Amino acid sequence: MTASFNHPAIGVTCRGLVYIYRLDGYDVVALSGVDLDVTPGESVALVGPSGSGKSTLLSLMAGLLRPAAGRLSVGERDLAKAGALELQRMRASDVGVVLQGASRNLLPYLSAEDNIRFAQGGVPRDRREDMPSARELLELVGLPGRAHAASLPRALAPGERQRLAVAVGAANGAGLLLADEPTSQLDTASRDEVLDALESVHRSGRTVVVVTHDPDVGGRMGRTVTIRDGRVGSEGRRGEDYLVVGRDGSVHLPPEILRLHPPGTLMRAEAAPDGTIRLVPTIGAGRPQ
């Protein structure tokens, strides 16, 4: 099914992105220098341990939080400089957001169709004619027909409700869809249907960025980016995991290597003529006590 999404896919650029929560007088550094490019039309999963900063990064991309430092562009917009009104406009028409938990995205007293129409209400008039209809969106996420359109969110099964949340997130026809844990607490069949819905949105010409704990969800996206301790730790492409050399030359060693060689270990980096790098720990000299 092809819904009419006429707006181009939107990319994201993060450079040295920092975010700090202030909690009871303490600073919690959630992101400590994220460098990441999401190219228009890509599908990316943000994965990584709990508390590593994935949701914070997604909320920054959505303009729900403001960067403490660094650069963040969504399409042509510089989010570090944008005012509250501009961020609100961006969410109304350029970026779709699916928050964690389907019910946070849906009005319980409106039908599926009316939830979508409500989400389309904030789109500027001159762009409304380009928007897909509520029925087209419902069909896109696998909820076709009059019965689905007329259902209240509570009458839908959990997986259907989550697919409706995806349709509502995509309703404004935006070129970038951001989704936080869209498949959590779903059984495998429902999860796969939500992934099909996200894939349909992606195929309709948008960029899709998803935060997930589920490796299988990561496997369905074009690229996985692992966030570790508030920075990009590694990337997965076509089933292979790669370390990412940061702007400052640092690399995050994977947990299994860190268990063998804990932080503080002294290592020599030796480059072989074929470009391979060997990290050689200096036994006894640099291990923390």
Ligand SMILES: Nc1ncnc2c1ncn2[C@@H]1O[C@H](COP(=O)(O)OP(=O)(O)OP(=O)(O)O)[C@@H](O)[C@H]1O
């Ligand atoms: N509202 C908040 N106030 C204070 N600290 C917060 C707040 N939200 C998140 N944090 C802290 O910021 C860091 C990053 O949190 P974030 O939720 O972005 O991580 P996450 O990778 O999405 O985790 P999870 O997978 O558990 O959702 C964590 O140390 C977390 O405790």
